[in-house]
Amino acid sequence: QQSRAHSVAVLGAPFSRGQKRGGVEHGPKVIRDAGLIERLSGLDYSVHDFGDLNFHYLEKDEPYMDVKFPRTVGAANKMMCGAVSRAVGAGHTLVMLGGDHSLAIGSVAGHAQQCPDLCLIWVDAHADINTPMSSPSGNLHGQPVAFMLKELQEKMPAIPGFSWMKPFLSSRDLVYIGLRDVDPGEHHILKDLGIQYFTMRDIDRLGIQRVMEVTLDHLLSRKQRPIHLSFDVDAFDPSLAPATGTPVNGGLTYREGIYITEEIHNTGLLSVMDLVEVNPMLGASPEAVEATASLAVDVIASCLGQTREGARVSIDEIPSVKD
Numbered sequence: 001q002q003s004r005a006h007s008v009a010v011l012g013a014p015f016s017r018g019q020k021r022g023g024v025e026h027g028p029k030v031i032r033d034a035g036l037i038e039r040l041s042g043l044d045y046s047v048h049d050f051g052d053l054n055f056h057y058l059e060k061d062e063p064y065m066d067v068k069f070p071r072t073v074g075a076a077n078k079m080m081c082g083a084v085s086r087a088v089g090a091g092h093t094l095v096m097l098g099g100d101h102s103l104a105i106g107s108v109a110g111h112a113q114q115c116p117d118l119c120l121i122w123v124d125a126h127a128d129i130n131t132p133m134s135s136p137s138g139n140l141h142g143q144p145v146a147f148m149l150k151e152l153q154e155k156m157p158a159i160p161g162f163s164w165m166k167p168f169l170s171s172r173d174l175v176y177i178g179l180r181d182v183d184p185g186e187h188h189i190l191k192d193l194g195i196q197y198f199t200m201r202d203i204d205r206l207g208i209q210r211v212m213e214v215t216l217d218h219l220l221s222r223k224q225r226p227i228h229l230s231f232d233v234d235a236f237d238p239s240l241a242p243a244t245g246t247p248v249n250g251g252l253t254y255r256e257g258i259y260i261t262e263e264i265h266n267t268g269l270l271s272v273m274d275l276v277e278v279n280p281m282l283g284a285s286p287e288a289v290e291a292t293a294s295l296a297v298d299v300i301a302s303c304l305g306q307t308r309e310g311a312r313v314s315i316d317e318i319p320s321v322k323d
């Protein structure tokens with residue numbers, strides 16, 4: 001048996017109140033049903049399935065400054081923060097299964113409690129960096145990054161449910177890949193803060209190999225540090241990942257997405273990853289749901305060392321060809 005060099009923990013986060021479309025709370029189940037644990041068990045990790053967090057949807061949770069379900073989302077992220085901090089503190093590489101992208105607030109905050117020098121790679125069609133004032137929808141799954149950034153602190157009102165956290169991330173420690181649907185307020189923030197981002201146009205111009213080279217150089221050349229990958233399945237083209245809440249045409253190809261995750265694996269620095277926004281109720285057919293969930297499993301497995309060239313095994317592990 002290969003040495004189990006690392007330990008990976010899987011944590012389900014069945015949560016949907018960062019947006020309005022029901023079903024994304026079933027994301028963890030369909031990703032597990034697509035064989036996630038089995039696939040990870042075949043890699044060089046010991047796999048611990050922590051099951052699903054049990055979130056409470058508060059009955060009374062009136063909008064605040066048009067922000068929807070602030071107290072429910074805030075409480076969910078406080079729970080998420082504690083769970084992620086404990087898992088990383090126990091030495092696990094962590095895979096968080098969403099659930100909507102508002103959960104990244106707690107996931108990255110919990111990771112930062114253990115690894116304050118972490119860097120964040122956000123793979124998404126969207127920037128998810130609206131403030132409560134700039135958000136066109138009031139949905140908190142479009143705002144998580146704004147809650148993390150120290151440079152936005154004076155622009156962020158005190159939202160009920162979020163008094164437990166303080167911004168912890170510097171904008172230089174964040175890179176976006178896959179953007180193609182950015183709101184005006186978000187674009188202003190990206191430019192104002194000088195955040196490094198690669199849109200789908202940049203990927204068309206530079207190619208994914210160069211995008212990853214620049215991304216990893218930007219984040220790691222000064223200092224090697226833990227990587228948090230927050231991967232929204234809607235980064236992929238909707239033809240590949242149809243079962244998601246905010247699909248946008250012209251997304252990542254399968255090969256681009258897998259190249260991103262292979263390069264992140266090869267740094268040896270991946271510490272926490274989120275795989276969010278799989279919504280099985282939004283697939284037009286069972287096949288569409290299965291395709292989206294199976295893609296999520298491929299992305300996670302590739303982050304954790306599954307390769308397209310095959311795994312290195314000792315010769316005596318290869319079943320001899322029976323004559």
Ligand SMILES: N[C@@H](CSCCS(N)(=O)=O)C(=O)O
Pocket residue numbers: 100101102124125126127128130135136137138139141142143181183232234245246277
């Ligand atoms: N920018 C829009 C859409 S945000 C889409 C959120 S996600 N997590 O990327 O699906 C908004 O803020 O409502």
Ligand SMILES: [Mn+2]
Pocket residue numbers: 124125126232234235246
């Ligand atoms: Mn998105």
Ligand SMILES: [Mn+2]
Pocket residue numbers: 101124126128141232277
């Ligand atoms: Mn997102």
Ligand SMILES: [Mn+2]
Pocket residue numbers: 232234244245246247277
């Ligand atoms: Mn989405």
